Every structure is written in C-alpha cells, then in structure tokens.
Amino acid sequence: MSATPTELPKWADVAVIPLINVAAAFVISGLVVTAIGEDPFNAVKLLIGGALGDLEGIGFTLYYATSFIFTGLAVAICFQAGLFNIGVDGQAYVAGLGAALVALHLGFLPGVLLAPACIVGAALFGAAFAAIPGYLQAKRDSHLVITTIMFNYIAAAMMGYLLVDVLRKQGQMNPETPGFPPGATMPQIKDLVAYLGWQWPDTPLNLSFVLALLCAYLMWLLIWRTRLGYEIRAVGANHVAAIYGGISPARITMITVLMSGALAGGLAVNVLLGEEHRLILQYTADFGFVGIAVALMGRGHPAGIVLAAILFGILYQGGAELAFDQPKITRDMIVLIQGLVVLFAGALEHMFRRPLALLLTRFQPPVPDAPAAERA
C-alpha cells in the first residue's frame, strides 16, 4: 500500500503524537514560568501533586474531567458528521434550565425517578436548543459555526433574564434558583464507596463520571458499529458519496446536532445535580469551549476524549493548587498552558507528524515495491 510521508501507524497516531504535542506545550509553558522568575520543575511538581497527589486531588480532577468528557463528546460527535458545533456552552447552559425546571416542578417524585427525570430534562433542553441551528444548517445551509456562536449569546441573555427576573427566589440577592429538592441529586462517589466500606474524602466527584464513561462507550458503539454511525461518518467524510449511497445529509445533520445538544446536557448533570444543587448564573464557566479543545486533542475518538478530558482535569485542578501555592503564577498561567495545548494539539497538529513519520520509516525495512505488487 502506498504510504504518504505523513501516514503514521495507528499507535503513533493515537498515542505518540498527542504526547509530543502536550510535551511541547509544557516545554513552552516552562519557558514562560522561568521568564517570570519561578522554577518550572517545581511548578510541574506542584501541579501534578495538586491534581494527583492524594485522593482529594484525584476526586476534583475526575470531577472536572467528567464535565470535559461530556462537552468533548458533544463536539466530537459533530466532527464525525463534518460539523463544528461551537454552541456546546450555550446548549449546556440551557440544558441546566431543563434540569432545574424538572427538579423544581416535579419535586414530588421519589429520588429514584427524580434524578433520571432531571437528566432527561437536561438532555431534552440541550437538544432542543441545538435543534434550531441544526435545522438551519440542514435545511437552509446556514453555517453551523456562525449560528451556534450566535446562539451562545442568545443562551447567555435568555438565562440571565430568567435567573434574575423569573426563577430567582424572593428576597434572594444572587441570580440563582432555589435549591433543588434532595432527590434531584447525583449520588456522590464518597457515599457510594462508603457502602463498600472504603473512605473517600469530600469531593464533588459523583456518579456522572460513570455516566460520562458510559456515554463515551455508547458513542463509540454508535459511530463504529451501527448503521446510523456509518451514515454519520459517510456524510462527514464525503457528502456527495453519502447522497449517492442513499443517505440524506439533512437528516443526518439534524440527528447528529440533536445528539450533540443532548450530550452537552451532561455538563448540567455533573455540575448542577452533582455539585451545586441549584441553577446559577454562568454555571458553565466556558467548559463548553474547553470541550472543543478536548475533542481536538482526543482526535474525535471517545477513548481519546476520555484521556484528553482527564488531562484537562489535571490542568484545572493542579492549576488551582499551583495558583494557590505560588502567588506569582496566576490562573491566567493555567489558561496559557491550556491555550498552548490547544495550539499544539489542534492548530499545529501536523507539525510533528512529518518528522515522526520520517523517523519511523527509517526504522522500517523498506517494503519491496508495494505498488507493483498491487497493480492488477
């Protein structure tokens, strides 16, 4: 088979390249840390130690990772269909409204039913908010990138109005809903392991983490093992061939965007049902945008997204610890490191491919003229 110079073996493509990209981001960050007069090795030690040094750190890291898995999957499923959903943040925000409305109005349900109902509410609202740009893309060819960016602003304005003027509890100053009833809660990992007699410190890590892993597995199954996934990939890889194959790109676009919006709702499940137990202004904290970086770094593959989400979780949790211990290194520094990871993993993805490919061919015995053997 003809190998172009940038074609890498699969293991190198999924493992080595992302590692090199992250390493490059860290090297440059290290230079910046040195420039402001701190010891970069100490900074790395604090960062890693803060994120993975003890069970508490790990709990927080995985809690953040859960959010990133959901938003990363939401972006990645659209990648598969050749679509770019920048509106995951807005969809997650509106999904929070769905979760809150169910929690506050169906509070009479027992906990076993209330929490799943909240999850469904979040997914439905997220999907419904994604449906409008999805429809415009599918039927009117309005570019999804543009419309979803706009819809983020619509979400922010609408939620601001609702939280300040409609949902806010009387006499309460903060723009947030009343607290959710006790049933509208994702079980805490701390409580779950306590059943097994184990100790886990008090962290926000909750069952959403397991739900996120399940979603990642189901997405893998959907994309690579079902007809719908086949059709999604066909539309993403070759629109014209898909039409030829009897697949309707408009239908696939609509379905994919709906699933993406529903996955964005996972953020509401993790943060609102798992930790905050009420809907607060700007609860998404731009996690929807980080999902784009996670999806890019995970190369659109669910397994890659889980790994990338954990890496970003480490950066978030470790970065917070670092900023706490080293006042000179602010949170902006962490944003910088994340930006560099995005730069190397996304924008400069091909920078290290060619050198690596050349390096690998050097260690491989040349295949005796493969094209000659293939010729019919």
Added chain:
Amino acid sequence: MKVDAVPRPPAIELIGIDKRFGRVHANNNVNLKVERGLIHGIVGENGAGKSTLMSILYGFYEADSGEIRVNGEPVRIRSSREAISHGIGMVHQHFMLVQPLTVLENVMLGAEGGPLLAAGASEIRAKLAHLGREYGLEVDPDAVVGELSVGLQQRVEILKALVRGAEILVLDEPTAVLTPAEADQLFEMLKVLKSQDKTVIFITHKLREIMRLTDRVSVMRLGEMVADFETAKTSPPELADAMVGRKVILRVEKGQAHPGEIALEARDLVVKDDRGVTRVDGMSFVLRRGEIVGIAGVAGNGQSELLEALAGIRPLAGGEILVEGRVPPPELRTPKGMRKLGVFHVPEDRHRMGLVMPFQACESAMLGFHDDDVYGAGILFDRRAIAADTAEKMEHFDVRPRAPLLKTANFSGGNQQKIVLAREIERNPHVMLVGQPTRGVDIGAIEFIHKRIVALRDAGKAVLLVSVELDEIMALSDRILVVCGGRITGERLPETCNQQDLGLLMAGVSEREHAA
C-alpha cells in the same frame, strides 16, 4: 539509439532522476533525452511516474538525486519561476486560468512588470499580436477567458508560456478535455511550434496521438523509463506491450448482442445542474435487456447530469423515466429507491462520489447497500459478515491487495474502481448505469473491467455506458448515442461508423447538416 547528426546539445537531458514518496518509488533512475526542435511523447499507464517526472522538470518537486541539463548546461530547478527562466513552460491538464479575467490579464498574471499595469499591458499586447502572427495563435486579448471554448483556453495557456519566453513546452494530457476537432487544431499548432524550432514534450496515455504527432516516444512503467523509440519505427502494439510489460489485447472480444424487452426508457428528459443551468435538454431513448448502449460525447455535455438523474440523485426538471415500462412513484425516485428497482450506478468519479476514501474497503464496498440484513440484522453491524462479503467480492474481481480492512484510499486507482464495480455488479442489477468505468485505470485493469461489463450484458442485463473515450465506446457498445449540448445528436452502430463521423456529431453538427 540513433546517432544524431545535429551538433547542438539536447534541449532537455534528465540523468538518473530518482524520487521517492515515503515507500513509493515514483521515479527510479530515470534517464530522458529530448532533442531540440522535436515533439517528444511520453506514454505510460496512470501512476507510471510521468507526472512526477514532469513536476520535477518544472520545479514543483525536487528530485532526491539526479541531474537536469537544459541545452547541455546542468541546472537546478526549484520553482516554476526558475523553470520558466530556463525556458521550460508547462501547460497543465487542468488550466491554471482565472475565469473572470480577460486573456490579456491572464497572460500578464505574475509578469505584470511593475506596480502600474499600463506599461506591462501594452508590452504583452504587442507580444501576443506578434505570437499570433508568427504561430497562428490568434486570440482576442480582451475576451473574457471564462467565455472562451476549452480549445481556446488551452491556447491561452500555451500563449502564457510563450510570452514568458518558453523554448520547451510541456503538455500534460492536453487532449483529455478536447473534441476531436479541437485536438486536431492543437496538433497543427504544435507542428507550427516545432517548425519554429520550439521543443514539445507531450504526455499522454493515448497511443493514437503518439503515433500521429510525435517524432520520438519514451515509455514509462512503474517509475522507470523502459523504452525509447523513434515513432516512425514503432507501432501501437509494441508501445502497449512496453507500457504494460506484457501482451495486451486492445480489442474487446464480444459476441452478438441479443436485445430483449425494454428495461429503461427516458422520455424528453430535462435536467438542470446545481446552478440551474439546463444540462440535459430533451433526451429520449430506450435501453433494452442484453445490450450495451454507449453515450459518446465530450465531457460536460450533459452526461453527468443524465446519469445522476437516472440514478435518482438529481431531480427531473421535465420528462419522465420508465423502469420496466412503469413510471416509479416519487418516493422511489431517490438513490435508495432506484437501487430497490434494480437500477444500479457506477458513478463517473469514484473519488468524489463512488467511494468514501477514509473508509475501510469493506465499508466502501457496502455503500448504498448498508441497510441490507446480511451486514447485521440487529442494531449492530456484523463486522465479520461485512469483511467476508467484501473478501468474496475482492476474490471475484481480483482486487489487490485482498484486504477488506485496508483504507479505501490506499488501493490503486484500478483496484478502487474494481471495488465500485464489484459492489454494484455482484448485487445483480437489472439496469447498470456505468460512468467512465476505466478513467485513471491502468491497461491491465481496463481489459478486466471491459470483460465484466460484456459478461453483464451477456447475462441479460441492460447496460448504459457513458465514456469520453471514443475507443471504449466503440469497443463495448452495441448501439451508440452521441450527445452534444444536452441533446442526442445521432445514433450509430459501432460496426458502421468511424471516429470522424462520431467526432462531427460530438461537435454538435446535427444529423441533417451532416448528411448534406
């Protein structure tokens, strides 16, 4: 090698050119000598390394090793700018012209001669007038390029090279887009250039053109220069053998057709393209079981839109299509529906439409049939059944390598085409719509594909063949319909017509004028 009496050095000499792309050895120690003032042909199958060699000559790639000499002087060519400074001009297969600009503006592009255009423009206008007189290459300098015929656009490309002082012209498959008449004009033009001591390198895979036009011919196969002939002393069979490396039968062996009942009928079809331009303008014909009907025509005369309309991809703007004598209900006028009716389609462009290049071969090999229960009756695909099904098709169509899990893009052009054909033919169509079945396919695979198409006919299937290769149309068809400008300009039987006759019809000379 004959001893050349002319004392001057060859215009181009390539010595030991070597170029690898990863593991592919595109050019392996290639030597080529092109004498000044001659038309030198280079033939070879697709993928033989002709284009790579020419890309090295005009500076698009740099060779890994080897030497280029122009007029006996060793030179290094790293860009097209350096190539033209050595007098090498390239005429690409796909024109590098800006359609909304005028001829003059196109010729000036990159040679404006300063920030203000006026001075450069008048200089180039004078040059164009001079070239027009000297070589008979007249083109109106103020005509908009997009409104010129393809033949004239090609002339503009040649003028671009000449204005820049090209002494050596490289033409890459120049006749692929031309009518026979336009090709004749091109050949006359090239002969005039030759008489003015210009050197022409002419790349093609059509042996007929080599025989007609060139003085010498070099043959490439699998990245190597395998033979070099004086054209007058060689023959098409000899060249074909050298290209393929074995004996090839250029004729298709087929018996008498036995046309049966009507399988597909088109009545006054009108089809528009994406921009709303009418491309098929009232075509009517019937297609019977057990016959191959060839649609001959220059590319872009409605064939693509016709195929897409018949396959259910493109809606009809007028007329009707009958399958087995009945107009299918609207819900079946889709690609899926037409497949259900047994109307299968091998699209003209396998890259754009027929295959999904990043897919595994087995995934591409079920495109359009992926709903079938054999690929898994439940929610999940049965991966083993899919791979086994593809392996069987690969076996029947001799696809190499037999690797159902290999990425589609990693197969050679001929093998990709076999994957498409296997997918459609193995499913037992009633009506087979075949577009450009051997485009970009090497000679060995062409023979195989032609045999399968004839076998399909002999099994009583109706075959509609669209091809821009007249040789292919004449070799395979039982009846030939010639199209021009979206209309059928004539119907011929292959045994009683010749290329000139078809050429006139393809150029739009209607039946009546033709007879007169």
